[in-house]
Amino acid sequence: MKETQLCTFVVDGLLCGVSVFDVQEVLRESDLTTVPLADPAISGLLNLRGDVIAAVDLRRRLHLREREAAASVTHVIIRAGDEAVSLVVDAVEDVLTVSADSFEPPPQTLIGAPRAFIVGVHKLESRLLLVLDAKRVASPT
Amino acid sequence: MRVGIVQPSPERKLVDDASDIAAIVKDFLVETGEHLDRITSDVMALEANGSDPERIASVFRSFHTIKGTCAWLGFAQLEALAHSAESLLSSLRDGRVRMTTDIASALLAVGDAIRRTLPTVEATHSEGDVDFASLRERLDTQNPDYEPATVHRGFANVAEALKDLHEPNVPASTDRTVRVDVHLLDRLLNHVGELVLARNQIVQGLAQPGSTLVPAATQRLKAITSELQQGVMKARLQPIGSVWTALPRLVRETAKSVDKLVHLEMVGQDTEVDRSLLQAIKDPLTHLVRNAVDHGVETPEARRAAGKPEHGFVRLGAYHEGGQVVVEVSDDGAGLDLPRIKGVAVARNIIDTQAAVTMSERDLAQLVFRAGFSTRQAVTNLSGRGVGLDVVKTQVERIGGTIDLDTKRGVGMTVRLRVPLTLAIIQALIVRCGGGRYALPQVSIAELTRVPAEQVSKLIDKVYASPVLRLRGALLPLVDLATVLGLPPTRLPEAVPDSDEAVNIVVLEAARQRFGLIVDNIGDTEEIVVKPLSRHLDGIPVYSGVTVMSDGKVGIILDAQGIARVANVLEHEVANREGKGPAQRPEEPARRRYLLASFRDGGHMAIPLEHVDRLEELRSLQVERLGARDVVQYRGGVLPLVRSNEIFEERRRKPRERASAAEPSDALFTIVYDDDITRVGIIVERIMDVIDDVSGVEVGPAPRRGSSGTIIVDGRVAEIIDADAVARAARPSGDTT
Numbered sequence: 061m062k063e064t065q066l067c068t069f070v071v072d073g074l075l076c077g078v079s080v081f082d083v084q085e086v087l088r089e090s091d092l093t094t095v096p097l098a099d100p101a102i103s104g105l106l107n108l109r110g111d112v113i114a115a116v117d118l119r120r121r122l123h124l125r126e127r128e129a130a131a132s133v134t135h136v137i138i139r140a141g142d143e144a145v146s147l148v149v150d151a152v153e154d155v156l157t158v159s160a161d162s163f164e165p166p167p168q169t170l171i172g173a174p175r176a177f178i179v180g181v182h183k184l185e186s187r188l189l190l191v192l193d194a195k196r197v198a199s200p201t
Numbered sequence: 202m203r204v205g206i207v208q209p210s211p212e213r214k215l216v217d218d219a220s221d222i223a224a225i226v227k228d229f230l231v232e233t234g235e236h237l238d239r240i241t242s243d244v245m246a247l248e249a250n251g252s253d254p255e256r257i258a259s260v261f262r263s264f265h266t267i268k269g270t271c272a273w274l275g276f277a278q279l280e281a282l283a284h285s286a287e288s289l290l291s292s293l294r295d296g297r298v299r300m301t302t303d304i305a306s307a308l309l310a311v312g313d314a315i316r317r318t319l320p321t322v323e324a325t326h327s328e329g330d331v332d333f334a335s336l337r338e339r340l341d342t343q344n345p346d347y348e349p350a351t352v353h354r355g356f357a358n359v360a361e362a363l364k365d366l367h368e369p370n371v372p373a374s375t376d377r378t379v380r381v382d383v384h385l386l387d388r389l390l391n392h393v394g395e396l397v398l399a400r401n402q403i404v405q406g407l408a409q410p411g412s413t414l415v416p417a418a419t420q421r422l423k424a425i426t427s428e429l430q431q432g433v434m435k436a437r438l439q440p441i442g443s444v445w446t447a448l449p450r451l452v453r454e455t456a457k458s459v460d461k462l463v464h465l466e467m468v469g470q471d472t473e474v475d476r477s478l479l480q481a482i483k484d485p486l487t488h489l490v491r492n493a494v495d496h497g498v499e500t501p502e503a504r505r506a507a508g509k510p511e512h513g514f515v516r517l518g519a520y521h522e523g524g525q526v527v528v529e530v531s532d533d534g535a536g537l538d539l540p541r542i543k544g545v546a547v548a549r550n551i552i553d554t555q556a557a558v559t560m561s562e563r564d565l566a567q568l569v570f571r572a573g574f575s576t577r578q579a580v581t582n583l584s585g586r587g588v589g590l591d592v593v594k595t596q597v598e599r600i601g602g603t604i605d606l607d608t609k610r611g612v613g614m615t616v617r618l619r620v621p622l623t624l625a626i627i628q629a630l631i632v633r634c635g636g637g638r639y640a641l642p643q644v645s646i647a648e649l650t651r652v653p654a655e656q657v658s659k660l661i662d663k664v665y666a667s668p669v670l671r672l673r674g675a676l677l678p679l680v681d682l683a684t685v686l687g688l689p690p691t692r693l694p695e696a697v698p699d700s701d702e703a704v705n706i707v708v709l710e711a712a713r714q715r716f717g718l719i720v721d722n723i724g725d726t727e728e729i730v731v732k733p734l735s736r737h738l739d740g741i742p743v744y745s746g747v748t749v750m751s752d753g754k755v756g757i758i759l760d761a762q763g764i765a766r767v768a769n770v771l772e773h774e775v776a777n778r779e780g781k782g783p784a785q786r787p788e789e790p791a792r793r794r795y796l797l798a799s800f801r802d803g804g805h806m807a808i809p810l811e812h813v814d815r816l817e818e819l820r821s822l823q824v825e826r827l828g829a830r831d832v833v834q835y836r837g838g839v840l841p842l843v844r845s846n847e848i849f850e851e852r853r854r855k856p857r858e859r860a861s862a863a864e865p866s867d868a869l870f871t872i873v874y875d876d877d878i879t880r881v882g883i884i885v886e887r888i889m890d891v892i893d894d895v896s897g898v899e900v901g902p903a904p905r906r907g908s909s910g911t912i913i914v915d916g917r918v919a920e921i922i923d924a925d926a927v928a929r930a931a932r933p934s935g936d937t938t
Contacts, residue, residue, distance in 0.1 A: 093755040094637060096686035097741050105735065105747060105755040112747040112755050114735035143736055200737045 062160040066182075068189060069136060069149040072124035075189050076149075077156065077182075078136070082194035084144060086152050087135040099201065103148050108137065115146040121197055122174045138198040145198035158182045158189065226326050229270050230319055231378055236263040237312045238446040244312075245449045248305035249464075254294065260308070261290040267315065276328040279318060285340040286311045292344050307339045309450065379476065381436045389436070392429045399425060434475065434623060441519045441528070442470025444483045448490050452515060455494045462501055462512045463494050469519035474526050475623035481600045482528065482620060485593045489530040489616050490515060492590075497534035497614060507611060509533070526622060531615035537608040539565050546571075555811045566608050570594040599762065600624055601644035625731055629758065631724035631750070632707060635688035638756045639720075640729055640748055645761035647708040647715060649723055654694040654702040661693065661704065670706060670717050674794070674891025677708065679717045680768040682759075685743055691719050711761035718764065727751065731758065743767055795892050795912070797919055798872060798885035800845045805919035807892070807912055808883070812924070814875040816888055818868050833871075833882065840873065842882045847930040848922060849907035876924050881931035883922075 066077030067086075092104030092115055103117040115135060119127055127133070127150070135146040162182045166175065177197045182189040240263050243256045268283035286308060292298040314336055321329035399422045406414030449465050456463040474482075498504075498513030505511060518529045539562055546552045546568050552560065569590050597604045601621050608614035621627075628643035650672065652660050660671050661679065668679040684690045694702035706717040729748040738744060742763035750756045795807035796816075823833045824842065831842040871882040892912075908920035 091754050093757070095738060095744075095757060096635070096637070096688055097743070098738055102737050105757070107749050107753055107755050110749060112732050112735065112749065114737040116737070145735070145737070200739065 063157050064160075066156050066158060066189070066191065067136065068153040068156050069134070069147075070151050070153060071118045071122060071149050072127075074122075074124070075153065075184075075187055076118070076192050077158075077189050078138065078147075078192050078194035078197075080155055082138050082140075084137040084139045087137060087146070089132055090135055090146075101201075106135070106146060108144060108146075111144060113137070113144045113146055115148050116198060117148045118197070119148075119150075121147075122177065123172070138194045140195045140198040147194075147197060156184075156189070158184075163191075222326060226274070226322060229274065230323055232270070233267055233315065233319065236267055237316050239263055240312045241309060241450055242446060244305050244308045245453060247300050248302060248453075252293065252296075252300055257290060257294045261287060261294060264290060264311075271328075276322070278331045278333055279315060279328050282311060282314065282333040282337055285337040285344075289340045289344045297345055298343060301343075304343050307336075307343060310336060311340065379437065379439065385432065385436055389429065389432045392425055392432060395421070395425045396429065434625070437476050437623070437625070438473035439476050439479060440470055441472045441474045441479065441482075441526070442467070444479045444486065445470060445517065448487070448517065451487060451491060452494050455491050456498075459495055460500060461494065461498050463498050464512050464514050465490075466514060466516045467518075468516065472519040472521060472526060474519075474620075475625060477624040478526070478600060478620055478622070481596070481624065482602075482618065485596045485604075485618065486517075486528065486530065488593050489618075490517065493530055493532040493534070493616075497532035497536075499535050503535075521622075522619075525619045528618045528620070529615055531613060533613040536610045536612055536614050537566055537569065537606075538610065539608075542566070542568055553811060559814075563607075566606055566614075569606070570604065598644070601627065601642070626728055627731055628726055629729045629748070630707065630726050631756065632682070632705075632720040633722040633724065634682045634691075634720050635686065637686075638724075638750065638754070639682075640727070640756050640758045641707060641709070641718075641761070642745075642758065643726060645709050645711050647710045650706045650708060650717070651723075652704040652706065654704075657693050657704060672708070672717075677715060677717045679706065679719055680764060681719045682764075683719075683721075685764055685767055691721065709761045709764070711765045714765050716765060716768070729756070729758070795919075795921065796872065797889040797892050798870075798883075799887045799889060800885065804845075805889070805917055806845060806848075806885075806908070806922050807919040808872060808874065808922045810891060812874055812876040814873040814880075817871045817873055817882070819871050819882070821869055824869070835873075835882070840880065840882045841931050842869075842871070842884055843927070843930040844884045848883070848926045849905060849920070874922075874927060876927070879924070879928040879931050881927060883927070 065080040067080045067083045068075055068077040070076070087106075087108075090106045092106055094104045095102060101117055101120040103115045103120075105112050106115055117127075119125065131150070133148050133150065134152050136149055136152065138145050138147055162184070163180050164183065165180045166178045167181075170178065177192050179191040179193050182191060240260050243260045243263075247253060247256050247260070264283050264287040268280055268287055271277075271280040271283060289298070289304070289308070293300060293304070298304070314331075314333060318328055318331055321327070321331075399418045402414050402418035403422070406412040406418060445467055448467070452463055452465040493515045494513075498515065499507065499509075501511040504513065514533045516529070516531045518531075520527055542565055543552075543557050543560075546565075547554055547557050551568060551571055570593075571591060594604050597618055597620065601624075603619045604616065606614055606616045629640035630643060630646055630649075632639050632641055650670075652670070662669050662671065662676075664676070668681075669676040670679050671677075681691045691704075693704060705720050705723045707720060707723065708715060708717050727750070729750075731746045732748055734741075734744055734746055743760055744757050745760035745763065746758040748756050748758055794810040796810055796813050797805060797807050799805050817835075819833055824831050825833065827839065827841075832839050833842060834840075869884050870886070870888050871884050872888065874881050874883050907923055907926040909923040910921045911918050912921060913919075
């Protein structure tokens with residue numbers, strides 16, 4: 061039975077996860093420089109020890125509700141190719157080990173833009189875990 | 202340090218891991234690229250001066266190594282091709298064959314063919330579907346060790362050969378590796394060790410309040426940081442010769458295609474330049490060298506007729522000077538035809554006739570960098586010189602460099618590029634706009650200006666929807682940074698007394714365009730480290746990169762050219778807006794500029810700017826009397842002086858006073874007037890401004906003799922001086938009627 065480890069986090073009440081191998085690190089609140097003219101999903105640029113990386117707001121990327129202005133966020137740093145990108149999430153949860161038999165492909169009824177980012181769903185005991193394609197979410201659309 | 206060449210060795214062949222193969226192929230690409238560069242330069246040297254055994258051996262070794270590696274990697278076609286080349290070299294070495302142009306061309310063609318295969322090798326780890334049979338035959342027919350076969354001509358046409366040269370056919374992996382001296386690497390490691398030590402001391406010091414460790418360690422940290430910075434910069438330096446390798450070949454092919462004989466001399470290949478710059482200067486240099494061969498050096502017949510050796514010389518030189526790298530491309534050709542350039546420049550309205558007369562030869566030569574000279578028609582008019590030189594200039598200026606040229610008719614010309622040592626660290630001005638901080642590269646900044654609130658209505662105007670600033674009499678298009686960035690537009694402050702509000706304007710120069718950028722706040726100039734833009738921000742033209750500011754936050758670097766493009770500050774656009782619409786009455790002459798000056802009695806006169814040669818402040822002691830006329834000795838001649846009341850009819854009845862006695866002040870403000878017929882000094886009370894009649898200036902009828910009309914500027918009436926009246930007043934006989 062094949063098991064995978066997912067780094068999980070919450071975005072607008074949804075539990076999402078990406079493969080731990082795609083995650084470089086997790087950062088607390090960080091100073092963001094907003095970028096006029098950029099894609100609305102880009103919430104800004106941040107300085108990660110000298111590398112300037114873009115932060116993608118997952119709520120916007122997944123077409124969820126806007127976050128309240130004062131709400132605190134967490135950066136999940138994804139390595140996508142040569143470039144690191146931050147996924148801005150509401151809060152980080154545990155690293156979960158899930159097995160292939162709890163996995164199901166995304167429901168047929170799930171259509172629209174977010175569909176491309178979602179690999180499938182793990183049926184956990186109490187809730188569902190959306191598996192995201194980290195590299196795709198972190199790449200420019 | 203040199204990484205060992207990939208050699209066939211049995212124990213490595215057994216390792217058949219995919220990642221291992223990838224690493225080997227990468228080494229192969231880097232090595233082969235270097236061998237090919239060496240082959241090209243050696244073959245060309247051999248072609249020029251016969252059979253240097255060392256060079257033949259060097260080419261032989263290079264082909265041999267390529268052959269060996271290809272055999273080991275299983276690239277059969279490449280191996281066979283390298284083998285043919287190698288055996289031809291072996292015949293050359295043994296003296297059974299003599300070096301000819303055909304052989305040189307064939308060997309160079311082999312190099313090109315191998316190079317073309319490299320991208321395929323990089324992508325697929327195989328040589329792909331290639332067939333070098335005809336190329337091999339071409340080599341083998343030159344080689345007595347082989348049976349003669351059908352004879353192949355060289356390149357079907359040179360253009361094809363040149364196209365190969367220009368295509369970026371070197372695989373990317375060779376661009377991404379740098380060879381670093383081991384000693385330098387060791388030193389860097391030492392510095393990093395020191396850095397760790399300093400950090401430990403600081404951590405320790407912070408744990409013990411009152412410790413002296415922290416200040417000392419901070420001091421050390423400063424020193425280590427700058428050493429480290431220098432070291433890393435040094436590791437990035439590469440000899441400029443590495444982008445020159447294609448040039449001998451380029452000269453050879455270009456010269457052949459235009460039937461010229463050209464020697465290329467290269468000096469200063471070892472001059473080190475940051476690798477970020479190498480790629481940036483490659484294209485401009487290629488362009489300049491090709492220009493020198495194509496348009497600079499004359500045909501052998503013309504050279505003979507001019508008493509020059511048949512072989513032309515193109516010289517490429519590089520050296521460090523004052524923290525910059527200077528690269529020169531010179532030729533001993535015909536030089537620029539300056540009188541013709543002048544003619545074309547006037548005909549194309551690039552300069553006016555007045556400027557054409559007064560312009561120095563040096564300034565005239567620089568005109569070939571102007572945009573108007575790059576059009577097709579200009580190419581034929583100027584025997585092709587100046588083709589795309591404006592593009593070269595733009596490219597050089599984009600990286601913060603300058604370009605100029607010296608030329609002498611019949612002797613040749615030199616184009617000189619000055620570029621900074623690196624693009625990684627630049628000087629930038631920090632500005633604020635809409636709550637954000639942005640860095641503007643110093644190289645694109647012409648000046649900074651601040652318009653206080655109470656002067657906004659006077660100095661900032663609109664030509665239709667486009668805001669313009671009156672800056673020293675000229676109109677400068679204004680661009681609001683906030684608008685460009687899609688933020689709420691900047692509101693110009695109201696004229697409130699004692700308000701310390703102001704409009705901050707950064708005057709930028711980009712692609713020969715000057716425009717003012719309105720920002721909220723102008724900060725300091727900082728040295729910033731340029732970092733690449735995230736992929737998420739690709740395609741936003743106004744950004745060129747990002748940087749980390751001194752407080753650790755990210756700042757965006759603005760691209761002046763991109764802003765100009767987005768804001769449409771293009772030459773023709775501005776011209777169109779100014780030229781159209783009801784502001785320009787049909788009877789009005791074309792847009793003119795005037796120098797505005799005041800009389801002693803408070804009146805104003807306007808002199809067409811094209812007739813103003815210079816402005817001088819004379820001393821009344823200098824004024825001498827010559828007959829009925831006041832004169833001064835001026836630039837080796839005698840300049841008659843007239844006063845405003847001598848020009849305008851009614852005032853001439855007043856008794857004429859000698860300037861020296863009449864002027865209350867010691868200084869005489871003099872406008873040196875020159876309309877090609879009359880040259881005279883006009884003494885005025887005060888020189889006020891240069892005005893442009895597009896900005897709300899109205900032209901009325903002439904009120905009296907002496908003036909050709911009136912204009913209203915800033916609510917004041919000024920009389921336009923009449924050329925005939927000046928001539929009358931300046932007549933040596935003075936008061937005669």
